[in-house]
Amino acid sequence: MSKKVLLLCQHFYPEMVSTGMHMTELSEALTEKGVDITVFCAPPVHDIENWNQEVPRSTKYNGIHIRRAKTLGKHKSGLLYRLLFAFTYMIQTFFYTWRGRKKFDGILVGTNPPFLGIVTLIMKKVFGVKYSVIVYDVYPEYANNLGVIKHNSLISRIWFWITKSILSNSIANITIGRDMQKLIDKKTINSDVTNVIIPNWSDESVIKPQKNKINSFRKELGLKNELIVLYSGTMNKSHNLEPLLDAAELLKDESIIFVFVGEGSNKENLIKLSKDKSLNKVRFLPFQPKSKLPDVLGSCDISVVCLNKKWTGISVPSKTYGIMAAGRPVMAFLEENSEIGLTINENNCGLVFENPTPKEIAEYLLKYEKNRDLLNEMGENSYEAFINNYTLDKSSEKYLNLIKEIF
Incomplete structure (x- = not known):
């Protein structure tokens, strides 16, 4: 019964x-x-x-x-x-x-x-x-x-x-x-x-890895082989995204694009910061229709999740599992002992920065921009961990x- x-x-x-x-x-x-x-x-x-x-x-x-x-x-x-x-x-x-x-x-x-x-x-x-x-x-x-x-x-x-x-x-x-x-x-x-x-x-029947990153969403942005760093989600005060924009300033002359998709109480501040720094390789977009989510997540080379330290345990950024379902590596700005920090390190599917500095972020992105096989390997680990657990x-x-x- x-x-x-x-x-x-x-x-x-x-x-x-x-x-x-x-x-x-x-x-x-x-x-x-x-x-x-x-x-x-x-x-x-x-x-x-x-x-x-x-x-x-x-x-x-x-x-x-x-x-x-x-x-x-x-x-x-x-x-x-x-x-x-x-x-x-x-x-x-x-x-x-x-x-x-x-x-x-x-x-x-x-x-x-x-x-x-x-x-x-x-x-x-x-x-x-x-x-x-x-x-x-x-x-x-x-x-x-x-x-x-x-x-x-x-x-x-x-x-x-x-x-x-x-x-x-x-x-x-x-x-x-x-x-x-x-x-x-x-x-x-x-x-x-x-x-x-x-x-x-994440619903495994909806989000799946896309081998070709040059999909419809990337084409909409007018991008081809650039390294895309994606943040898709809410942009509130608890999401410490400022270091990512500071890193973008250090990478102005590189073929690295930063895409922010979503809304939130801190979005206008981030847009202002981007304009003040004249960051022409940073894009801000509204939330996309759910039907486009597979292409949004599949368009990037690495995707960002973040959570201010004081929120550890109080909330868990579950958007991580959608990134893993898409077979993409995760760049996380949060505590290593948080659920997501542990998940990334246990499965070697991304990078965890407890106290991210712009220089540190920029150095890592340059490293992976020059060696994308490392990113692909972490992406494969990401999907394997997802299929086995999430x-x-x-x-x-x-x-x-x-x-x-x-x-």
């Missing part, structure tokens, strides 16, 4: 952004493996590619039952409207879960929004409902680092206690990295909860086994 699982998360199909893409892919894979998945989520808050109709509150997609809250306020408006949006979503999630608590064998709950686990905590305490937390970001540390609340403030201490209670009463907490697991272990040290690592993934099929199989064990 198939397990019936309720998934609580804010973003879901057709909102394939943030955690929405991962939760949708995971649900599709688990459904194919025989799990009966129902999702309760919020209305979309981001623009949806190629979607010109109202998103229904109740629908079925690839065998997945989807129910959406009818929220008040707007997620992208001022603080009052954001709070109203979050509050009404939480209240409706509570009542939906309460009404359907006997229909499901267990609940999977995400950390976006961070207080969603309060619903499952109440269900556990009052009705004995089993739940498992999928940890994508660690709170209140995430909010502390953003400056939303101060470290050791009353709000931060209350938030820490709430998070600890949610995690400690879960039947299992799923983390996406070894560095993150250490933080969760500390929060649950006095409980009997099981903490497990199931890494994020495919959607392998990660969803681990979720399936855990669901069978705990629910």
